[in-house]
Amino acid sequence: MADLNTLTLAEARDKLRAGDVTSVELTEACLKEIEGAGALNAFVHNTPELALEQAKAADARLAARDAPAMCGLPIGIKDLFCTKGVPSQAASRILEGFIPEYESTVSQNLFDAGSVMLGKLNMDEFAMGSSNETSCYGNAVNPWRRGNDDAQLTPGGSSGGSASAVAADLCLAATGTDTGGSIRQPAAFTGITGIKPTYGRCSRWGVVAFASSLDQAGPMTKSVRDAAIMLEAMCGHDPKDSTSADLPVPNFEAMLTGDIKGKKVGIPKEYRMDGMPAEIAKLWEDGTAMLKAAGAEIVDISLPHTKYALPAYYVIAPAEASSNLARYDGVRYGHRATLAQGDGITEMYEKTRAEGFGHEVQRRVMVGTYVLSAGFYDAYYNRARRVRALIKKDFDDVFAAGVDAILTPATPSAAFGLGEMNDADPVKMYLNDVFTVTVNLAGLPGIAVPTGTDAQGLPLGLQLIGRPWEEGDLLNTAYALESAAGFVAKPGKWW
Amino acid sequence: MSIDKDTAARVAKLARIKVEEDALPALAEEFNTILGFIEQLNEVDVEGVEPMTSVTPQKLKRRVDQVTDGDQQDKVLSNAPDAREGFFAVPKVVE
Numbered sequence: 001m002a003d004l005n006t007l008t009l010a011e012a013r014d015k016l017r018a019g020d021v022t023s024v025e026l027t028e029a030c031l032k033e034i035e036g037a038g039a040l041n042a043f044v045h046n047t048p049e050l051a052l053e054q055a056k057a058a059d060a061r062l063a064a065r066d067a068p069a070m071c072g073l074p075i076g077i078k079d080l081f082c083t084k085g086v087p088s089q090a091a092s093r094i095l096e097g098f099i100p101e102y103e104s105t106v107s108q109n110l111f112d113a114g115s116v117m118l119g120k121l122n123m124d125e126f127a128m129g130s131s132n133e134t135s136c137y138g139n140a141v142n143p144w145r146r147g148n149d150d151a152q153l154t155p156g157g158s159s160g161g162s163a164s165a166v167a168a169d170l171c172l173a174a175t176g177t178d179t180g181g182s183i184r185q186p187a188a189f190t191g192i193t194g195i196k197p198t199y200g201r202c203s204r205w206g207v208v209a210f211a212s213s214l215d216q217a218g219p220m221t222k223s224v225r226d227a228a229i230m231l232e233a234m235c236g237h238d239p240k241d242s243t244s245a246d247l248p249v250p251n252f253e254a255m256l257t258g259d260i261k262g263k264k265v266g267i268p269k270e271y272r273m274d275g276m277p278a279e280i281a282k283l284w285e286d287g288t289a290m291l292k293a294a295g296a297e298i299v300d301i302s303l304p305h306t307k308y309a310l311p312a313y314y315v316i317a318p319a320e321a322s323s324n325l326a327r328y329d330g331v332r333y334g335h336r337a338t339l340a341q342g343d344g345i346t347e348m349y350e351k352t353r354a355e356g357f358g359h360e361v362q363r364r365v366m367v368g369t370y371v372l373s374a375g376f377y378d379a380y381y382n383r384a385r386r387v388r389a390l391i392k393k394d395f396d397d398v399f400a401a402g403v404d405a406i407l408t409p410a411t412p413s414a415a416f417g418l419g420e421m422n423d424a425d426p427v428k429m430y431l432n433d434v435f436t437v438t439v440n441l442a443g444l445p446g447i448a449v450p451t452g453t454d455a456q457g458l459p460l461g462l463q464l465i466g467r468p469w470e471e472g473d474l475l476n477t478a479y480a481l482e483s484a485a486g487f488v489a490k491p492g493k494w495w
Numbered sequence: 496m497s498i499d500k501d502t503a504a505r506v507a508k509l510a511r512i513k514v515e516e517d518a519l520p521a522l523a524e525e526f527n528t529i530l531g532f533i534e535q536l537n538e539v540d541v542e543g544v545e546p547m548t549s550v551t552p553q554k555l556k557r558r559v560d561q562v563t564d565g566d567q568q569d570k571v572l573s574n575a576p577d578a579r580e581g582f583f584a585v586p587k588v589v590e
Contacts, residue, residue: 333574350513385546443550
């Protein structure tokens, strides 16, 4: 059977259960694709032996009719997840050689559901970046190109390797994480689906921490149905993460009816930014029309503090990062700098962290240190947390008024060229997250759905934002949008 | 608020990241760009608003106060850059 790697999770699952294909065949097809896709630099640690071992076990369970939800489905895992016995270094030099003795809860949940791990995926260092250009492994590359132009484009970030691998059919799906847009922006840049669930849905245990009050894991998939299947397998209460929600996990896939009649979809006026490219504005209008045609009631809404989300994020996220990343001290794991004669422990810390952290990570740790330092804590950190409360209240008010979902663009542009932003100041890069970051600050579920292409043939996505804990309803609205948009384009294979 | 070279050096020290003297002016400039962006927050009226501590109003769960883990010295030390005789080893801390 040809092209098994191009199947969706749902298609592969059904074929496995019908006995049309084995997990070993699926896994081998993906491993072969990965081998030929070095140019994308998506997979950075390959685990073919583990994959085949897991595939054989999955085939045995399938034969015994004891197959859990993801049984035998080959996926990739973002390098941010600690995977037992497999290098996990958050794309940072400072975790070079780190081999966890434990498994993250999310990857364990996926394995318990029968998933097969093909390897670890490229990302921005410590998930800090929007273009996968801060990785110690080098850039991940977008399989999409602008027409016949062979310039390399970013797959977005921070889950750039995950996005690239799923879009290029190197795996059936992948895990991502999202602190300010790191699942949704790369999904939009590569024409795939990515959902960040409500804060607390997925356990953060064993996921290398960036900003703990914002970080959430989620699936990156080829369809909304796949997102529903994989999200259900990933999430659930975990006593090891005190912020993990002790709530039942619904059967998300069963909620995909496509019926959104009478649902209220809000269009926030503050997201109509100055200088929004005409193509993005058009995409947004088209998506609105599609949801309306599907029976949704479209309402204009206001989220007045939207403008302050990015500046609040760039206080809160670096502050939490400076605290979380204090653990990289060259003592317990990872890299330690070579010391000079007479160097003491302070020199060891300072040299180790200067060598181990890349430029963007150093910058954010230091900004975080500054905003938390004596004399500035109130002016910066506490003020940002107050603004965050107002941003959340904006959403609370809209939902209280009966809005079920909010439709926005996912990104301010299509994928840009690798290196194009090198000379821009850091704030310019941060603007990539302008539509997604509000969702993290408010702890809400958000999903990016591919809905069109730009004039150069690059994919564009829209974002739907849902009520807390109502991922099932959100996925159903996304399913209706996906069905109406009928996005089927795939990148031409050049790698 | 403008950050000068000395403040940049102080922040680097607090963050325990070695920054060479000649890299400090550029670093200070980057801080100023980012902090300039953050200054927008001063436009917001936050009077009477409590700083957010948790996006979901929830009580942290309590667990039974008992030992659930331990006796894993080898695993704990397995990733250490320098482990000796069952301990993490570091340069001399006290003269």
